[in-house]
Every structure is written in C-alpha cells, then in structure tokens.
Amino acid sequence: MMELPEAVVMTEQINATLKGKKIARVTANHSPHKFAWFFGDPEIYDDLLAGETVEQAAPYGGMVEITAGGAKIVFSEGINLRYFAAGEKLPAKHQLHLEFTDGSSLIGSVQMYGGLWAFPDGAFTNPYYAVAREKPSPLTEEFDYPYFKTLLMGEKVPSLPAKAFLATGQRIPGLGNGALQDILWRARIHPKRKMATLSQEELHILFSAVKSVLVEMVAGGGRDTERDLYGHPGGYQTILSKKTVGGPCPACGTAIQKAAYLGGSIYFCPECQKLR
Template identity: 45%
Template sequence: MIEIPEAFVLANQIDESLSGKIVDGVEVPANPGKFSFYLGDPLEYERLLIGSNFSSARAIGGMVEISIDKRRLVFSDGAVPRFYEKNETPQPKSQLTVRFGDGSFLSVYVRLYAGLWCFEEGDFDNKYYLAAQEKPSPLSDNFDENYFSKLFDFEKADSLSLKGFLATEQRIPGLGNGVLQDIAWTAGLHPRIKISKFSDADKERLFSSIKTVLRDMTENCGRDSEKDLFGIEGKYKTVIGRATFGKPCPRCGETIERQNYLGGKVYFCPSCQRLE
C-alpha cells in the first residue's frame, strides 16, 4: 500500500518518466474491479486528459497527484502504478491506462482498494485529499517538535493507543499501519500502549522515530515490502512486520509477535516495546 515513503518515491519517478509527454489515449476496463473507485464516469477521463501535457507529480500524504495541464489525476493508497516503454508488455487487469504520444504508457492496478480520481483543478472535495494538502508532511521541516506536540491537544487523546493516535483520523496523512510498525519499534513503544502512559521522553523518542524512520524509508526508495514505478522492491529493509514475524528481535533477541488490532495486524517485540 502507498504510504508516505512510497508516495514520494513514486511521485519523483513519475515526474522524471513522464516529463514532456502528451496524453494520446486513456483506457479503462469494461468491467472495473468493485474496489476501484473513480470520480464520476471513468469514460470521461479520456475527454479530460487526451491532448494534455504532463506537468508534474507530487506526493500528498499517502497519495500521488499528477498534474496534466489543468487536470489532476490522483491515486490513493491501494493503487499500484507501473510505467512501460513502447512495446513493453504490461501486466493484465489494469484499472486505468494512460497512453502517451511516444508509445509509452502508465498503467494503474489496484491492490485491495484504491481511488483513481481524475478532475479539473480545484474540482475535488474528498476530505482525505484536502486534509493531506493542509497538513505538513513528516518529511518536511514544518513538521517539527512544536507541531507534533500540538497533535496531542484534543479531548480524549489520552484514551487512544499509539496506533490509534498515529494511524487514524488523518492526524498524519499517509502514515498508516505499514510504516507504523518500524516507527513504534524504533521508539521502543508497543503499538497498543495508551497515550496516557507516555512520558515526555516517550514523546521525544516517538517524534524522532517518525522523522528518522520515514526519511530512511524514503531515501532508500521505499520499503522492501513495496515496489516502485518499475516494479522494483524498495531498498529499506523492514525491521518488524510480516516478513520478520516469529523471528528474533534485532535489538533484544526476543521473538517478534503479532496481534489483530484496530482493523489490521500489529507486529511487536514483547520485551523491548513498552506496553505499560
């Protein structure tokens, strides 16, 4: 799933790969997947995009936004974009293909669910898209200790767990259950620990962990559990997650465990990630 690191990696690769290209065609399947979410009639995408020039791409939280003249094409977290040169054979079951005048094309697949939204600039009121634009990314200097401390200033904050605080309600857009695992492990905090049990030192470590882990993931082309625009796995080796479940914790040697929690799985070391 696209989260903050992958969004930045994909946006940069799209920016480089599509530079100077003109849209020559748009294709959507006759029977799209039921979890492929379009904005309006996807057959209208061709009218919006054909003949337009690629302008730029950027990461917005866990989304990728492509500017094509004054139109926008936005992919949400479950989208899997792939770039192909002319005459390359794409994977089947693309939910959206954008073709360019030089024969290259961008195909977008869907894993679990995804938004594949195309619209005129300023003509999209999705609350997650708007929130992601309004809030600073942890990769930016604007996401500093002062900003982070203010995220705790709301009623009933103390009743939330670490996962509930970080990965729900778009408090930090694009920080989801995937990157959460290594952030919590690096901070030495259990995903289920209550905010009420945080010390000032815990908050400082958590802030530092968010900044450093997300930066490392981004600088290493994303997590090794995800793939980039060309189908290449990221180079950031995930410390704690599905691939390391049942193996020794690299910090203390205790066996990494897994639990179902808040609509997903959390992975943790029962020894060196504090719960109480």
C-alpha cells in the same frame, strides 16, 4: 500498500520518467472493481486527459498527484502504479491506463480499494485529499515538535493506543499501518500502549522516530514490502513486517510477534516494546 514513503518515491520516479510525455489516450475502468473509486464517470477521462502533457507530480500524504494541463490525476493508497516502456507486455487487468504518444504507459491497478481520480483542477473536494494537501509532511521542517504537540490535543487522544494515534484521524496523512510498525519499534513503544501512559521523554522519542524512520524509508526507495514505479521492491529493509515476523529482534534477539489489532496486523518485540 502505498504510504507516505512510497508516495514520495513514486512521485520522484514519475517526474523523472513521465514529465513532458503527452497523453495519447486513456482507458478507465477496463476491469471493473467494486472498490475502485473514480471522479464522476470514468468514461470521460479520455476526453479530459487525451492530448495533455504531464507537467509534474507531487506527493500529498499517501497520495500521488499528477498535473496534466488543466487537469489533475490523484492516486490514493491502495493503488499499484507501474510504468511500462513501449513494447513491454501490459497487465490484462487494470483500472486506469494512460498511454503516451511514445508508446509507453502508466497503469493503475487496485489492490483492495483505492481512488483513481481525474478531474479539472479545483473540482475535487475529497476531504482526505484536502487534509493531505493542507497538513505539513513529517519530512519538512514545518513538522516540528511544537506542531507534533498540537496533534496530542483533543479529549480522545489520551485514551488512544499508539497505533491509532499515528494511523487514524488524518493526524499524519500518509502514515499508515505499515510504516508505523518500525516507528513504534524505534521508539520502544508497544502498538497497544495508551497515549496517556507516555512520558514527556517518550513523546519526544516518538516524534524523533516519526521523522527519522520516514526519512530513512524514503532514502531507501520505499519499504521492501512494496514495489516502486518500475516494479522493483523498495530498498528499506523493514524491521517489523510480514517479512520478519518470527525472526529475531535486531536489538535483543527476542522473536518478533504478530497480532491482529484494530482491523489490521501489528508486529512488535515483546521485550523492547513492553505493554505498560
């Protein structure tokens, strides 16, 4: 599922491939999906977007925003975005199809759930989108340790497990259950460990891991568990994921384990990430 690293990579690829292309027509909700979310009636997307030119794309957390004339198109996590050159075979099922005047296409398809929102600039009030636009990205200098410490404030934070601290509450928009696995491994923190048990040194290490691992994921073109705009898997080799479970930890050789926790899977090394 698209998270912050993939949103950044996808945005760079959209700017390189789609910028300047003119939208010829739009098909929305071609394959109805129970958990595909639209802004208002998807039937009006064509009226809103046809004839507009793609100006730029920007990442906000785990979302990708495209500006086209006076309109915005926002894709949330849970959306597979694919570019197809003119003449390439398109998928039979999709929830949003932008066809350009040169015959190329951008296709958005829902994995499990996701938003494909097209709207006049300024009309969208989704709180997750608003927070993602407002908060600093971990990839920026603004996301420094003093800022990170403000995320630790709040009476409920000490009782949160590390996984919930990183991936819930929009503390770090775009950081989800996928990217956090390698971050916690790098920091040698078990996903179930309570934040109250972390020392000041461990908090500094966790902060550094958030910054460095996300930078590496972006530099690698996204995680190898996800695909980019052209359908290619990312080049960042995940240490803890469905691809590595049961294999040896690269640090100590202990078998990587998987467990169900807080509505998803966690991966960890029981030796390097001891539960204290």
